[in-house]
Amino acid sequence: MRDHRKLRAFELADDLALNVYRNTARFPRDEMHGLTSQMRRAAVSVPSNIVEGCARSSEAEYLRFLEIAYSSVKELEYQIGLSHRLEFLGPHAHNDLASRASETAKVLNGLIRALQSKAYGLKPDSDCAGTAKRTLPPTALAGSHHARLGR
Numbered sequence: 001m002r003d004h005r006k007l008r009a010f011e012l013a014d015d016l017a018l019n020v021y022r023n024t025a026r027f028p029r030d031e032m033h034g035l036t037s038q039m040r041r042a043a044v045s046v047p048s049n050i051v052e053g054c055a056r057s058s059e060a061e062y063l064r065f066l067e068i069a070y071s072s073v074k075e076l077e078y079q080i081g082l083s084h085r086l087e088f089l090g091p092h093a094h095n096d097l098a099s100r101a102s103e104t105a106k107v108l109n110g111l112i113r114a115l116q117s118k119a120y121g122l123k124p125d126s127d128c129a130g131t132a133k134r135t136l137p138p139t140a141l142a143g144s145h146h147a148r149l150g151r
Helices: 008-024 035-055 059-085 091-120
Strands: none
Touching: 008 035, 008 059, 008 091, 035 059, 035 091, 059 091
16 A cells, blocks of 8 residues: 655645645634635545545556545635635735645646556646546556446
């Protein structure tokens, strides 16, 4: 099994989650079940999915959980911007969280791309891990999770 604690992506994601919790503690009380909760769930989802992916035995499952983590950090990037526009986050807090989320996304995307290149012997057509096209021959995915799902 892989050790998530050795991954830079995990360190960044964990730090991001802690900072989201600290900053959302100052959000308006009436947002507790709204944006506060949504941001906290997205923030916790990033390191949680990295940990779960590391615990999976197959490389394909590991990659799938990293892609879910990447999607969650991109969701959080939007929510950080929205929080700033709603004036729940001041400029300093916004810039800090946005920078942390962006760095986490970049590192996660790099890890995903490296794993895709290793697994498929190809470079993805895009730098957005969640939408990278995998132009593989049909036999390349035979027997994989994606093949069973008809992808």
